[in-house]
Amino acid sequence: MRIKRALAITKRIFRGLRHDRRTVALILLAPILAMTLFGIAFSGEVEDVDVIVVDHDSGDLSERIISNLDDKTLNIRFMDSEQNAVKKVEDGNAWAVFVFPEDFSQNIATKNAVIHLRADKSNVNVASAIAVTLREAMTETLTQAGGEMPISVSESPVYGENAEFIDFFVPGIMAFAIFLLTTLLTLLAFVGERTSGTLERLKASPMRDGEIVLGYVIAFGIIGMVQASLLLIIATVGFNVTIEGNPFLAYIIVALLALVSVNLGILLSAAAKREAQAVQFLPMIILPTFLLAGIFWPVEAIPSFLRWASFAIPPTYGVEAMRSVMVRGWGLGEIWMELVILLAFALVFMILSVKSLQRGKG
Amino acid sequence: MEEGLAVETRELVKKYGNFTAVDHLNLKIDRGVTYGLLGPNGSGKTTTIKVLCDLLKPTGGEAFLLGKKVGDNSIAPRIGYMPQETALYLDLSIHDNICLFGEVYGMNRAEIDSAEKNLLEFVDLTKWRNTPVSNLSGGMRHRTSLACSMIHNPELLFMDEPTVGVDPELRASFWEYFETLGKRGATVVITTHYMDEAHRCGKIGMMRQGKLITEGSPQDIIQSTGCGSLEDAFLELARRGGHHAD
Incomplete structure (x- = not known):
């Protein structure tokens, strides 16, 4: 060689x-x-996702949650009719509808408060971003109200x-x-x-x-x-x-x-x-x-x-x-x-x- | 191997599956001779050259070059090989191609420069030295190919159909060069199917279906067959089924 x-x-x-x-x-x-x-x-994150909020809540809890929604991720519009809002999702003009029922604030005391989420989950990344944003807004609202989650995770990354x-x-x-x-x-x-x-x-x-x-x-x-x-x-x-x-x-x-x-x-x-x-x-x-x-x-x-x-x-x-x-x-x-x-x-x-x-x- | 022989084969056989390309070939080529291996396409000329250049393993028999058995590492630096296709790097200039093969043969820069100058003058390509081969005509590529196979001044040069596709003027100049090499003492083995060219060889061997059907000087072969040309002699020998002139 x-x-x-x-x-x-x-x-x-x-x-x-x-x-x-x-x-x-x-x-x-x-x-x-x-x-x-x-x-x-x-390198980018999911942004400007069109969602529609139908707020029938007689109390103010829904407003507080909505105000905590990340407006960078979600592009929020309001509608009165759930049916019309869902039609927008069906037509591809929005990704999700958040429906707050009339008794939403009242039911929080009995732990029966439910937000109805009607989402187009055809895009997994977008659907996941919507769910995560909504969950974060709920946690933030709860914290602001003096409530605390019974379990917390202390993160300290190794790498x-x-x-x-x-x-x-x-x-x-x-x-x-x-x-x-x-x-x-x-x-x-x-x-x-x-x-x-x-x-x-x-x-x-x-x-x-x-x-x-x-x-x-x-x-x-x-x-x-x-x-x-x-x-x-x-x-x-x-x-x-x-x-x-x-x-x-x-x-x-x-x-x-x-x-x-x-x-x-x-x-x-x-x-x-x-x-x-x-x-x-x-x-x-x-x-x-x-x-x-x-x-x-x-x-x-x-x-x-x-x-x-x-x-x-x-x-x-x-x-x-x-x-x-x-x-x-x-x-x-x-x-x-x-x-x-x-x-x-x-x-x-x-x-x-x-x-x-x-x-x-x- | 006999003293004074440049090439010797003993019962050389090369088979591709059931097809016998070279069939018990016995060749003896003296040093300093321009030897023409003649025969139609498919007669086994190229296979013979490739076995001799250690590009193909023989199926049977033995082959010797310059006193060494084919496969011996000391042979390669002493021989030159010009394949049928021009076999050049088209993206390189003439100079770069010549340099590469000079380096492959272990020559230093001064040796390459000196040999390149002489060769380019001979093949009349000096002014095209830095031109990429892809921009050259077919004839120029053939001349470059010849220069590459000669850069290390081999004692024994194998040329496989060097004049195929070459215009008559260039063919004539190639043959003049082959004769010059012979006069310098180099042994040149050329395959060709142009019978008219073979007159210029010192000795020729005619092959058919992998066998050597005759061997000798062009004049001897013509005389022994009683024909008027080498082409007629080949046809006559093919009809007879082979005959050795000497």
Whole structure:
């Protein structure tokens, strides 16, 4: 194994990029676009939800609850007729109707006070925001009246004290973007090597199969680092995401993930005779990663009969390690297992990708 | 392997499933010779070259290059290979392609610069040095491909159909170059199905259905068959089922 020969391959990949603006744009713009779009889409909270209040209460308790409703989340209108108000929900002109019955204030003494909520629950997030806002207003009203809940929760977070949803998914998006783009770029580049005959030419030279793979690993490892830097800059500067742990550790995770992806790309290229066939592999990479790697919802939320599939794909470990470093602030001592598993994936894929190059000899 | 031989195969066989591409081939090519491997498409020429360049594993028999058994790591730096397709990085310039293959063969910057200058002058591409290969004509790409396979000054050069799709003027200049290489002491093995070109080889071997049906100088083969041209000689030998001229 000669590192100089491997570096010749690395240099050729970067030299090629000088004339290939489209690929450079994919390398640089795809992570920027992904992080920006996901950041904008997921960093906001539910706001301006149209609700209608039908207040028949003869007392003043309903008014006090209504005054405590968060007017940032809810856009409140008043109507007299419950029937007409519900019609508005049915027609899609409002998300919910709060109905305070005439005896609402009176019934509080007998603990029979009921608010009737008629909501369009077709959007789970909106329905949840309405329910939470109403519950908070009730608790606030109760507190103002001198009443107290018999049980309280004293919260003292161990990790992620000020974490928002964007802090949760940024590590996932980073791992996803690096894994997907590196696999895709290597796959296309390597199919090109096979179809153009350059791979055959290299194999007729003193270049060893392992050196070709290493050249690719170095090049796309560097590209992965650049992409990770872009993602981190946008996340921290654009969306105020804080990195609790050592950013250097995040780079190590990215490098390992890139190592896995490059070898997976080379491996898949052996099964594609041309670029159009290579593109057919994309859904096989995107879907499991997107759905099973714990990017948007935890692996624990995946049905147990399918959970093994989550643990069988490398990005799951990249996402978990990245999230532990960035949100929990964990160090090498806590994430070593994920790193070892990623390294094991990389080594297995590397051996298989070198074997796939040798298999062509027939 | 016999002394003085650049290439030797003994009962070489290559099968793809049930199809025999190379059928007990026995070749002996002396050093310094321009050897033409002739035959129609599918006769086993390219497979033979690929086995010799260690790109395919033989199913049976043995092959030796420059005194070493094929597969020996010391062979690759001493041979050059020009595949049938141009096999270049289209997104790189001529210079970048030549540099890459120079580096792959372990040459330093000064060695690459010197060899590149001479080669580009020879293939008449000096002024296109920094042009991406994707912007070059087919003929220019062929010449670049030739330069890449020659950058490390190999002792033994395999060229698989180097003149396919090349215009007559360029074909003539290619053959002049192959003759120059022979005069410098390099062994050149060229596959072609253009019988008229084979006259320029020092020795030719005709292949049909994976077998060598005759071998010798072009004149010897024509004389031994009593035909007027190599093409007629090939047809006559194919009809007879094979005959060795020497």
